[in-house]
Amino acid sequence: MGKKVSISFMFFMLCGYFAGAQDSTIVHKGLLRTAGTFAFGTMPENNITNAYLTGNIEYYAEKKISVRGDVYYFLNSLKQNNPLLNKNDALYFGAFYHIPTHSGFDPLIGLQPGISYTQMFYNSIEVSPNPVLDVATICPLFSTVVGFNFFGEKWFHIQINVRYTVGEHLTAADETNISELSFNFGLGFNLNVLGKKK
């Protein structure tokens, strides 16, 4: 309990620091930002939680509109007796709408179609008593994202996103719903590409 309070306190201190240094003109046309984050996702159909290393790059074509690409690198699943996923790396690309505010707080909502490169273990008594590794395959994905960026310093920002992904892994040996609700948090860097604020 005390640990959670400490983490929450640190988070709000960090937000307070960024808020104090906020510049309302940071979010503008021509802004290029990139972030590296950790993501955790839960697959309700499979009752597992997965960990990812993620990165994204985003360009603000207008103050309210951006295009963004995301990469998810699958690290592993947490606490599972029978392993299910061996690979679940994903690429997403799409557009985001940013709700205008007069601060560095940048709420966003986006649509990002994507693909995943997925490989699973499956149970086959005929082949082996232990889980067998299936072939890796590419699966089409649909995803929506809500969240925010918090621009404080001229060069840095915090990113928090929640993503819901819909997809299905299909091979001759296995069919698994890989729909996932994931959460990512991380630090990002931003750069004014156009050289002037609009």
Added chain:
Amino acid sequence: MVKVHKVLKLKHLVFFINFLLFTFICNAQTKKDSASYGGQFSLGMRNTLSVFTDAQSVGMGSGGEFRIRLDKLINTEWFADYISTDIQGLGYRRDAHIGWSVLFYLSKNPLTVGKVTFYLLAGHCFDYTKVYSVYPGVASAQRWSSAVQGGMGIHWNLTKKLDISLLSQYMLHLGTNVITSIDNIGSYQYLSITQGPGLSREGHLLTTLTVNYEIGNLWGRK
């Protein structure tokens, strides 16, 4: 009598001149519109649901597209999709589509910010399909086909350059013949796949959600 005839002739002449003027104005207007609206280039991403295939299952796909606008009321859309479909748990198929459509806007002022623009579309597509059975020993089969498609959709412009679109189109494929059927061995069902002779016709309904952003103008307005 001659006077009446002359008046009639004069009326015809006036009508003819007016007609010419009208044609000239219309022509000039069209040229102006073409110059103002042609050449817009947009890039987008898309998700597609495929239903009513021979597989009798719903497939989901993702892909990309770009648009080149030809005139005020005419746009073109060039797309590529990768669709994966589960066949009732007995097999699956993968489709790769590449094609193009012409969009005919039904609104007088299409792509107005905050408003919905309805359109009709028609086009061509090329498709590669591979069908797999989960039953051991049943070989997969592939087919190449070309298709025509028609349908309708809407654009919803969030800003001048960004739109979200939803479209529904029926795609009719003509290609090599892959026959799939669900057969039984006792109480066990499996997907049988055979490569048949001749050509086959296959259709499916595609519903697509896209997000597009106008990058710039290839010609015309700068």
